[in-house]
Amino acid sequence: MTLLELTHPHRLALFLDFDGTLVEIAEKPDAVRLAETTRVTLARLQRTLDGALAIITGREIEVIDAMLSPFRCPVAGVHGLTRRDAVGRAHATAVDTAFLDQAERRLEQLARPEAGLLVERKSHAIAIHYRGRPDLEHACIEAMEAIAQLDDRVRLVRGKMVVEARPSGGDKGTAVAEFMTEAPFAGRRPLFVGDDVTDEDAFEVVNRLGGLTLKIGPGKTHAQHRVADTAAFLAWLDDIADTLEKGRTIG
Ligand SMILES: [Mg+2]
Missing domain, CATH: 3.30.70.1020 (Trehalose-6-phosphate phosphatase related protein; domain 2)
Incomplete structure (x- = not known):
């Protein structure tokens, strides 16, 4: 599939939205379920990218942990107001x-x-x-x-x-920018994938950082690339995991 050609996929830092990106949107937020195949793909990507994979979501971090379990990774929650970095440290904006x-x-x-x-x-x-x-x-x-x-x-x-x-003072864009100053993300090329208006902050930041941006579905966007739907994106993501694993075996 040639949705988006990646020249050096092993050097990516992957930032993924959750709802509408890794799972189809459901009638009620609690009703979504992560497919086992997607969980396996995430684990393969985490391994081959040396941990440079994070979820950037509107949900709470604990909710994402429960949805992904037993898979676990760095997460920015509540559209960037909370964040757990790669060493497990929590960062959060003050709450009123x-x-x-x-x-x-x-x-x-x-x-x-x-x-x-x-x-x-x-x-x-x-x-x-x-x-x-x-x-x-x-x-x-x-x-x-x-x-x-x-x-x-x-x-x-x-x-x-x-x-x-x-509260103002953090969005999906600032969350990605913060991750990009830390190991194992720093020095890699960010790729951000999302489907909604709240992802636009991150698209703009990642474009400025010289990264890649991918929008799922229709609608006005700052993203450079577009894919029709969640299913097409997940198939592409699995292909990337294959490519990364092959690269490891060869190189
Ligand atoms: Mg979404």
């Missing part, structure tokens, strides 16, 4: 729990009488998912905009059928 409590109460007021809306409280952010009620998109965004007015350090991030309020 009073703000999150207040935001949660307001969102519950909106969600409770309506079936199909899901309020997700995270350690550092709060989100409302409207995949079950796309007709309420406007109401959800309006409520979130009102919440963002409460604190000028808060910014809104929109994803696929979800809007999140979070």
